[in-house]
Amino acid sequence: MTELWERTAADLASLVASKQVSAAEVAESCIARTNEVEGDVLSYLTLTPEAARAKAAGVDAAVAAGEPLGPLAGVPMALKDIICTEGIRSTAASKILDTYIPPYSATVAQRLYDAGGVLLGKTNLDEFAMGSSTENSAYQVTRNPWDLSKVPGGSSGGSAAAVAAGQAPFSIGTDTGGSIRQPAALCGVVGLKPTYGLVPRYGLIAFASSLDQAGPITRDVRDAALVLGAIAGLDPKDSTSLPGPVPDYMGALDKGVEGLKIGVVKEISGEGVNPAVQTRFREAVQILEKLGAQVGEVSLPTFGYGIDIYYLIAPAEASSNLARFDGVRYGLRIDGADVENMNRNSRAAGFGPEVKRRIMLGTYSLSSGYYDAYYLKAQKARTLIARDFARAYEQFDLLVSPSAPTTAFGIGEITDPLTMYLSDICTVPSSLAGAAAISVPAGLSADDGLPVGIQFMAKPLDETTMLSAAYAFEQELGLLPKPPLWSPS
Amino acid sequence: MNPTEAPDLVTTIGLEVHVELKTNTKMFCGCPVGFGGEPNSRVCPVCLGHPGTLPTMNEKAVEYTTKIAMALGCDIAPRSVFHRKNYFYPDMPKNYQISQYDLPVGERGSLEVEVDGEFYTVGITRAHLEEDTGKSLHIGGGGRIHDADYSLEDFNRAGTPLVEIVSEPDITSPAVARAYATELRSILEYLGVSDVRMEEGSMRVDANISVAPPGERGKKVEVKNMNSLRSVFRALEYEEKRQREVLRSGGSVTQSTRHWDEKAGRTQELRTKEEAFDYRYFPEPDLVPLEPAVEWLRQLREEQPELPIERAKRYQRDLGLSSYDAGVLRSTKALGDLFEQALAAAKKADAKQVSNWVTNDLMSLLAAVPEGTKNPPLTGSNLAELVDMVAGGDLSKSQAQQVLQKTLETGRRPREIADESGIKQVSDEGALEAAIDAVLAANPDVAERLRSGDNKPFGFLMGEVMKATKGQGNPKVVSGLIRKKIS
Ligand SMILES: [Zn+2]
Numbered sequence: 001m002t003e004l005w006e007r008t009a010a011d012l013a014s015l016v017a018s019k020q021v022s023a024a025e026v027a028e029s030c031i032a033r034t035n036e037v038e039g040d041v042l043s044y045l046t047l048t049p050e051a052a053r054a055k056a057a058g059v060d061a062a063v064a065a066g067e068p069l070g071p072l073a074g075v076p077m078a079l080k081d082i083i084c085t086e087g088i089r090s091t092a093a094s095k096i097l098d099t100y101i102p103p104y105s106a107t108v109a110q111r112l113y114d115a116g117g118v119l120l121g122k123t124n125l126d127e128f129a130m131g132s133s134t135e136n137s138a139y140q141v142t143r144n145p146w147d148l149s150k151v152p153g154g155s156s157g158g159s160a161a162a163v164a165a166g167q168a169p170f171s172i173g174t175d176t177g178g179s180i181r182q183p184a185a186l187c188g189v190v191g192l193k194p195t196y197g198l199v200p201r202y203g204l205i206a207f208a209s210s211l212d213q214a215g216p217i218t219r220d221v222r223d224a225a226l227v228l229g230a231i232a233g234l235d236p237k238d239s240t241s242l243p244g245p246v247p248d249y250m251g252a253l254d255k256g257v258e259g260l261k262i263g264v265v266k267e268i269s270g271e272g273v274n275p276a277v278q279t280r281f282r283e284a285v286q287i288l289e290k291l292g293a294q295v296g297e298v299s300l301p302t303f304g305y306g307i308d309i310y311y312l313i314a315p316a317e318a319s320s321n322l323a324r325f326d327g328v329r330y331g332l333r334i335d336g337a338d339v340e341n342m343n344r345n346s347r348a349a350g351f352g353p354e355v356k357r358r359i360m361l362g363t364y365s366l367s368s369g370y371y372d373a374y375y376l377k378a379q380k381a382r383t384l385i386a387r388d389f390a391r392a393y394e395q396f397d398l399l400v401s402p403s404a405p406t407t408a409f410g411i412g413e414i415t416d417p418l419t420m421y422l423s424d425i426c427t428v429p430s431s432l433a434g435a436a437a438i439s440v441p442a443g444l445s446a447d448d449g450l451p452v453g454i455q456f457m458a459k460p461l462d463e464t465t466m467l468s469a470a471y472a473f474e475q476e477l478g479l480l481p482k483p484p485l486w487s488p489s
Numbered sequence: 490m491n492p493t494e495a496p497d498l499v500t501t502i503g504l505e506v507h508v509e510l511k512t513n514t515k516m517f518c519g520c521p522v523g524f525g526g527e528p529n530s531r532v533c534p535v536c537l538g539h540p541g542t543l544p545t546m547n548e549k550a551v552e553y554t555t556k557i558a559m560a561l562g563c564d565i566a567p568r569s570v571f572h573r574k575n576y577f578y579p580d581m582p583k584n585y586q587i588s589q590y591d592l593p594v595g596e597r598g599s600l601e602v603e604v605d606g607e608f609y610t611v612g613i614t615r616a617h618l619e620e621d622t623g624k625s626l627h628i629g630g631g632g633r634i635h636d637a638d639y640s641l642e643d644f645n646r647a648g649t650p651l652v653e654i655v656s657e658p659d660i661t662s663p664a665v666a667r668a669y670a671t672e673l674r675s676i677l678e679y680l681g682v683s684d685v686r687m688e689e690g691s692m693r694v695d696a697n698i699s700v701a702p703p704g705e706r707g708k709k710v711e712v713k714n715m716n717s718l719r720s721v722f723r724a725l726e727y728e729e730k731r732q733r734e735v736l737r738s739g740g741s742v743t744q745s746t747r748h749w750d751e752k753a754g755r756t757q758e759l760r761t762k763e764e765a766f767d768y769r770y771f772p773e774p775d776l777v778p779l780e781p782a783v784e785w786l787r788q789l790r791e792e793q794p795e796l797p798i799e800r801a802k803r804y805q806r807d808l809g810l811s812s813y814d815a816g817v818l819r820s821t822k823a824l825g826d827l828f829e830q831a832l833a834a835a836k837k838a839d840a841k842q843v844s845n846w847v848t849n850d851l852m853s854l855l856a857a858v859p860e861g862t863k864n865p866p867l868t869g870s871n872l873a874e875l876v877d878m879v880a881g882g883d884l885s886k887s888q889a890q891q892v893l894q895k896t897l898e899t900g901r902r903p904r905e906i907a908d909e910s911g912i913k914q915v916s917d918e919g920a921l922e923a924a925i926d927a928v929l930a931a932n933p934d935v936a937e938r939l940r941s942g943d944n945k946p947f948g949f950l951m952g953e954v955m956k957a958t959k960g961q962g963n964p965k966v967v968s969g970l971i972r973k974k975i976s
Contacts, residue, residue: 084541097540104534106541205540209774238543239776317774320573323584324538328642338635339579366575366769375771 004029006486009075009169009223013116016063016074023059023074027052027118030076034120034167037485040148042140043162045081046089047121052076055118062116071230073116078162078171081122082129083214084203085109088119092205093137094127096325096332096350106203107235108172108214115230120168124158127352128322129179129207131155132423133414136354141411144187146450146483150408153183153423159217160187165485170218170227174204176211177310178404178427181439184217185403185453188441188480190470191217192224193427195460196434197242199228200235206321208314209240211431220479221440221471225249228463247464255468258292262469263396265457267303268426274406276447281402284442284454287476288400293469298396300388305381306429307421312365312378313432318355319362325350357417382432389433393459398469401426403439403453430457440470441480451480498736500729501707502666502698503658506673507651508683509621509691510553515648516620517544517587522650524689528643536648538582543775550650551594551779553682554618555789557652558595560676560796561613568780569594571618571773576766579640580623582647590770593617594779600656600676601798602668606812611669612657623647652683658697663725670694670721675797678863679822687717694721700732700742707732708742712756714749724749728756800825808832808840817848821862830869837880838873846876850890854897871896875903882916882963883907916963918970924957925970939975947971 004012004026015021031049038044059074079085082092084102091097105113113119126136134142134157142157144150145165152161156173160183163171173180175193184191192215199214206212216227226249233246264285270278289295327333327346334345351359365374392399405425414420430437439453454473458466512522518535535542558565572590598613623646629638654673660666674685674692685692694715699707712728715721727749732742747756795803797819804815818828824847832843851872855861875893878884884892884907895906907913915921928950929936935946947968954967 084539090540092540100540102534102539102541104539104542201541202543203541206775237545239545240774316771320575320585320769320771323575323577324540324582326577326579326584328579329537329582330539338637339640340577340635343577343579363769366771368767368769371769371771 003033005033005166005169007169008219009072009077010226012075012169013072013226016059017069019063023056023063023118024053026074027056027076027120030120030168034162037145037165037167040143040485041145041161041165041167042142043123043158043165043167044078044121045091045093045124045137045139045158048088048119051088052118052120055113059116059118070114070116071226072112075117075170076120076168077112077117078120078123078159078168079109079112080125080156080159080171080173080214082125082174082205082207083109083122083172084205085119085122088122090122090205091139092128093125093139094325094350094352094355095138096346097205098332100331102203104203106214107200107237108231109203111231112172117230123156123162123171125179126155126157127355128205128318129155129174129176129212130318130354130358132178132182132420133409133411134158134183135411136352138352143411144408144450145485146188147408147448148485149410150450151186151411153186153404153408155179155183156191156217157183160184160189160191163187163189163217163219164483170216170223172214172227172231173217174207174212174214175427175431176208176213176314177431178424180215180217181427181437181453181455182404182423184439185441185451185455186408188444188451188483189217189219190221190224190438190440190474191215191453192228192438192463193431193436194228194232194463195242195436197240198232198436198461198463200233200238200241202235202237206317208317209321210317211314221438221467221474222250222253224438225253225467225471228467242461244461249464249467252464252468253471255464256291257288257469257472260293260398260465260469261396262288262293262295263298263392263399264295265303265399265401266297266299267301268401268405272405272422272425273402274445274447276445277402277404277406277452280443280445280452281454284473284477285400287473288469291472291476296396298392298399300385300392300429302381302385302388303429306385306432307425309378309381309385309432310424310428311361311421312374313382315358315362316365316375317362319359319366322351322355322359354417385429386433389430389435389457397458397462397465399457401455401457403427403455407445407448407450407452426455430455435460436463436466438466438470440474441477443477444480497703498700498733499703500661500698500700501658502660502663502696502725504656504660504666504669505695505697506654506656506670507693507695508557508654508677508685510550510650510652510682511684511691512547512549512553512650514547516547516550516618516650517648520648523645524684524691526645528641529645531645532647536582537644538584544587544773546776546779547650550618551781552789553650553680554594554616554652555781555786556680556682556793557654557677558598558616559790559793560680561595561598561600561616561654563595563598563613563616565595565781565786566592566779568592568778570778571776572770573773574619575769578622579634580625580642580644580647582623582644586620586622587773587776588619588653589617592778600669600672602665602672603798604664604668609659609661609665609668611659611665614655614657616652616654619651619653621646621649621651663722663729666696666725667718667722671718672798674718675820679794679797681822696721696725698725698728698732700729700736708744710742710744711746712749713746713759714751716751720749720751723751723754724756727754731756794822797822797825804844808844810840810844814844814848817852818844823865824862827865827867827869827872831872831876834870834873836873836877838876842880843872843876846872846893850893854894858897866897866900871902878903878907883914884912885914885964888912888914888960913961914963915958915961916966918966921954921958921962921967921970924962925954925967925974928953928957929974936975
């Protein structure tokens with residue numbers, strides 16, 4: 001018998017709406033499942049079972065009263081702990097926010113609450129989303145449900161692991177250079193990074209403002225469409241959020257890939273990508289061809305500069321965004337002889353080494369005398385990448401590549417930050433271009449049996465085409481087998 | 490010439506003026522803008538810089554800044570950009586200030602000022618929009634940020650829209666600097682965009698002043714903490730003199746920031762500028778650039794009020810008023826508007842008469858009313874009625890003064906007040922003749938002295954007649970009648 005915690009968000013929503021199960025039963029199932037595996041996976045930083053029960057009861061009352069229900073009514077969810085939730089501790093996995101309880105909720109969180117979502121807890125991440133393995137969390141290292149000795153990827157590692165481990169049917173991650181897609185790929189789940197501006201940033205603790213986007217991590221593409229529909233759309237509190245109606249993502253799923261022109265990005269499909277990953281990726285491309293897509297190779301000459309550009313722009317913005325953590329108004333305060341020393345002591349104690357590294361990198365690239373050579377030049381190069389993408393989209397409807405150069409690597413295996421940065425080589429360029437992208441499971445590596453992901457990249461705001469292709473692919477390939485952790489030992 | 494004596498020295502001054510805009514809400518959040526109040530009572534997650542919050546632009550602030558830039562003759566940028574100015578200070582919630590850098594709202598303007606009948610044009614480098622900081626209170630110890638026992642922060646002011654107006658270093662004397670600040674304040678008041686209260690900090694003036702031989706560049710000294718127009722003048726006069734003395738005695742001026750001590754009447758060195766602070770400006774990624782629509786700009790231009798200096802020129806040119814009177818009438822927009830409304834409504838009085846009532850009697854009465862000249866409690870039609878009553882002989886000047894006072898207090902119409910309290914002037918000769926005859930009859934000796942050519946008791950007779958008419962006799966008519974009767 002299928003347990004409730006195993007069901008998708010879409011299934012649960014319809015089960016609850018049709019009174020086949022109660023939201024309370026669904027919540028209890030997920031709470032129990034969470035407790036069962038949390039000791040192994042360590043996905044969560046904060047669990048909110050009481051709030052979940054209260055919310056579920058509210059949904060059940062609404063169902064009983066015949067009130068109109070949101071599209072996610074009674075569906076449990078997990079939010080990355082970089083998303084502010086009113087009254088619930090939100091740490092960004094940093095000691096500097098250890099005690100921080102936001103006085104407001106992020107727009108994304110609020111929209112999910114309004115849609116009837118039931119919050120189970122806040123998930124682990126690399127501190128301030130800076131990392132690709134979740135090892136940079138100040139609290140714990142989340143483990144990959146496929147192999148507990150491996151990382152889940154990052155920075156949304158807790159969100160991806162929670163979904164992969166059956167703790168929550170869906171979660172929300174944030175993606176700055178691949179932080180949704182790479183962990184989704186490594187954990188064998190679906191991860192969608194929306195077009196920059198589609199999902200409001202209000203309430204996401206900022207890492208790199210010009211790149212940050214929140215998006216769904218789900219077990220299948222249909223759920224990604226469902227959740228995206230609930231969180232997308234203009235927010236007057238975010239000046240960079242985009243106007244225009246939110247398309248019917250669910251309705252567009254069945255359009256298929258037939259006749260779509262799909263470009264395989266030459267620059268990240270061969271060298272630098274693990275051969276076993278390449279194999280699965282090539283097979284995935286063949287499936288797309290078989291489904292009627294017109295596949296060709298496309299070259300984006302600037303693609304290879306992505307990581308360099310990213311590590312000039314993102315830390316620069318981060319160095320400024322993280323300046324507010326000074327011990328004055330909230331968060332950790334370590335006293336000092338004067339205000340300046342209090343600031344210094346608080347930041348020294350509150351930030352981890354990777355965060356400090358990036359603050360220094362960013363401070364340097366913004367410094368007078370270096371600004372033109374680094375930050376400004378990187379911004380110009382960024383426009384070249386966007387131009388490369390635009391040119392590719394003149395010929396192709398979608399671009400595809402592996403989602404990550406490797407499968408999940410061992411905890412503690414990568415110690416050199418620069419090597420770690422290369423984990424995002426496949427995902428960073430589309431982030432810089434502001435385009436939409438999704439990672440979908442493409443099978444297991446023949447080497448280690450760990451999941452491999454294929455990334456579909458779409459034109460800005462063309463999530464519908466991207467989702468329909470991803471859905472067709474997923475239908476053809478079939479869902480991955482469940483990770484070993486799935487069935488109780 | 491004494492070799493140690495420097496040749497003629499030239500003073501160069503540039504002013505940087507910060508103006509808080511009187512928008513209803515702060516620049517990037519919905520908190521109300523205000524002065525004072527319970528500390529941290531006008532704050533929200535956005536203006537406290539909570540994690541995850543984002544700024545949203547106050548369109549009124551953009552409109553006001555654009556109006557200011559237009560009034561200063563600036564080029565309005567078709568695309569202007571906000572930058573982050575990064576530095577740590579406890580009263581700045583995000584530890585960066587959202588400001589403007591290389592693409593401000595307005596650039597390349599100018600301002601004409603008048604000093605003793607001479608006109609000077611001061612270039613405006615730029616006018617840009619930024620957010621204000623909170624306020625720190627350093628308690629105990631030395632009372633400054635580095636030596637206090639502790640500091641308290643009030644973020645009520647944090648996020649108030651602030652316009653920075655930077656002049657070119659075109660100002661050649663403290664008097665011109667004061668005139669510039671005065672004129673600027675007047676323009677801002679005319680535009681209705683700020684309270685421009687220097688004592689409350691809604692207008693803050695900083696100056697750069699240097700003194701050097703002609704053609705040479707002096708060391709720039711920044712002067713801060715000038716909290717009134719008077720202190721702008723005093724501080725710069727002091728600083729000009731100080732630098733001249735340093736140079737004349739063969740010394741050199743240190744590039745520095747100095748603090749004006751109003752009580753001591755001198756400037757004190759705060760810090761020397763060894764190196765420029767690196768603010769690591771970069772474009773604010775949370776905001777989109779401003780790209781004002783041409784139609785909107787055209788509309789703003791149409792709505793621009795006449796500038797005070799233009800108004801003063803018009804009063805002299807078209808109405809024949811003196812430079813002094815025109816200067817008083819233009820000193821606030823409300824006063825000039827009142828004058829014009831009264832003039833338009835007046836049926837008997839002319840511009841000179843209306844102007845005299847405003848610049849003399851009304852001004853002295855308004856001195857007792859807080860913000861009186863900015864917000865005179867009097868309508869143009871009431872003023873016109875009063876001045877017409879004087880011009881028509883219905884009220885004497887002193888009666889009119891009484892009535893004006895009552896009108897200011899009650900807001901009621903002057904004629905009503907005069908009628909009710911029986912204040913009127915009697916000019917009817919028949920009515921006055923009886924009173925004069927009675928006075929002359931009662932004082933035959935005095936009448937005799939007058940007839941014999943001794944003019945001294947004339948005043949006494951006038952007084953008696955006025956007493957007999959309860960002060961209502963028109964003095965001109967009364968004196969004419971007395972003279973007629975004794976001749
Ligand atoms: Zn506020």
